[in-house]
Amino acid sequence: MTSPDGIGHLLRALREEAGRTRREQAEHLEQVSGRYVDPENVKRWETEKRLPIPDWHALIAGGYGxxxxxxxxxxxxxxxxxxLVSTSVLLEHQEEVSPVERREFLGVSVLAAGMAAEPWGRLAAAVAGPRVDGKVTDKLVDATADMFVSEHHLPARLLAERLGTHLETLTALIPRSGPHRQALTVAAGETAALAGWAAFDLGDMDAARNYYKTAALAGREAGQPAVVALAMGYASYAVAADKARDMLAAAQTHVRGAGYAAARSWLAAREAEEAAAxxxxxGAVRALDRATTAFDYADPDAEQAWIRFYQRPRLGSLMVSTYARLRHRDLEQTAQDALTHLGRDDSKVRIAVLADVATGYVVSGDVDQGVExxxxxxQAATTTPTAMGRERLASxxxxxPPQHGAARDLAETIRAALAA
Incomplete structure (x- = not known):
């Protein structure tokens, strides 16, 4: 049995997403690292018969993107x-286990690990009747934050599985959470919003809309308008430009005050993009002014976990997207700034930034730069496939322009990648 959010499940999902066999994955790891990798190691990691030691971590990270x-x-x-699953002592030597230890295993640890979606997890929770204390609440809130960090790299399918399990755990605990109800409701709302984003990435628009509505409901119930703003921000990607613009303007009213500068900046930059469209x-220039002013006061790493993706390159790419539509004189400098601040990992943020900058150059007429x-x-979009990446590749x-040789070759490469 492997952990639902452990290394085996992760590596298997990433390998299958890339369409490789275990042997092919081992060969790919060798090509990336220049170090011999036994296909049996790939199998052991996926089945969790052996966990990768720290010496392998960097190689795995590079080879799996x-x-x-x-x-x-x-x-x-x-x-x-x-x-958690090493229950031999619990089952065979119950006299050696105190009631408190038994309760810890059957109840709190199971739920904090996010496994209540499994039948045995639900039964364990019912048998133990766990109390929702501050320790459990903190673990679940931290687990929610980790989901947003994982979203930068994980395929949407794998992320959706984890979110479903986590959301079931939160849903089961909220009714019995007492003084911790607000914190868990906020976590559930944030999880639902991210689940909607994953559903959107997978092309399930109905599920995405329902998740967004539920997230907004949770935010209102918890008295946390920022969760409503998050749901509206995600939902804006799935509607027409004029409606998205109104939605984003309304979302900004939910993130006023200290501690929400990064969220205000993101929503304003998205509004600028849609206004330009x-x-x-x-209106687009005014919205960008609000976005850049807010970002001067922002600290994404210290604000809400869900806004940590919004670093300088992401703001830059939204500015590029807006300036390209406006044929703005600052387009080239903004594009260069966005690329300068871009990290090296092939995360979804990197995909969005490169897509916006490439498209911006082509739209403005600088085809050579756009091709480069x-x-x-x-390369980034095919390493970490996403529905949004595919849409932007197609766009x-x-x-x-077909009359430009290098551009025509790139277009053929893109179509071949989309057809694969």
């Missing part, structure tokens, strides 16, 4: 799961 921190978190989750130059950035975008292919 995720961060070293994500590898460490998954290995730690597998170790926790091993301890409707042809409102003045477009090549990097194609870029349509924009590339």
């Amino acid at each position: 995720i961060s070293v921190e994500e590898v460490r978190r998954a290995v730690a989750a597998s170790r926790r799961f091993r301890r 409707t042809g409102d130059r003045e 950035v477009g090549k990097r975008f194609v 870029l292919a349509e924009l590339l």
Whole structure:
């Protein structure tokens, strides 16, 4: 039995997402690292017969297109799961286990590990009747934050599975959470919003809309308007530009005051992007002014966990997207700034930034630059496949002028990748 959020499940999902056999994955790891990798090691990691030692973490991260921190978190989750399912002492030597220890195993530890979606987990929770105390609440809130960090790298399918399990755990605990009800409701609302984003990434629009509505309901119930703003921000990607613009303007009213500067900046930059799409130059520039002013006061790493993706390169890419539509004179400098601040990992943020910059160059007429950035975008988008990445690949292919040789070649490469 492998951990539902451990290293085995993660590596198997990433390998299958890339369409590789275990032997092919081992060969890929060798090519990336220059170090021999036994296919049996891949099998042992996936089945969790053996957990990767720290010496392998960087190699795995590079070969699977995720961060070293994500590898460490998954290995730690597998170790926790091993301890939880090692029940021989509990079952065979019950006289050696105190009622408190038994309760800890059957109740709090199971729920804090996010496994109540499993039948045995629900039964254990019912038998133990766990109390929701501050310790459990903190673990579940931290687990929610980790989901948003994982979203940067995990395929949507795998992320959706984890979110479903986590949301069931929160749902089961909220009615009995007493003074911790607000904190768990906020966590449930944030989880639902991210589940909607994953559903959108998988192309399930109905599920996405229902998750967003539920997230907003949880935010209102908990008296936490920022959760409502999060749901509206995600939902804005799935509607027409004029409606999205109104939605984003309304969302900004939910994140006023200290501690929400990054969220305000993100929503304002998205509003600018949609305003430019409707042809409102003045409105787009005003929204960007609000976005950049708010970002001057922002600290994404210290604010809500769900806004940590919004670093300088992401703001820059939204500015590029807006300036390209407006044919703005600051487009090229903004694009260069966004690329300068871009990290090296092939995360979903990197995909979004490269897509916006490549498209911005092509739209503005600088096809040569657009092709060069477009090549990097194609590599990132095919390394970490997402529905949004595929949509942006298709859009870029349509924009590339066929009379330009390098652009035509890139468009053919993109179409081949989309057809694979």
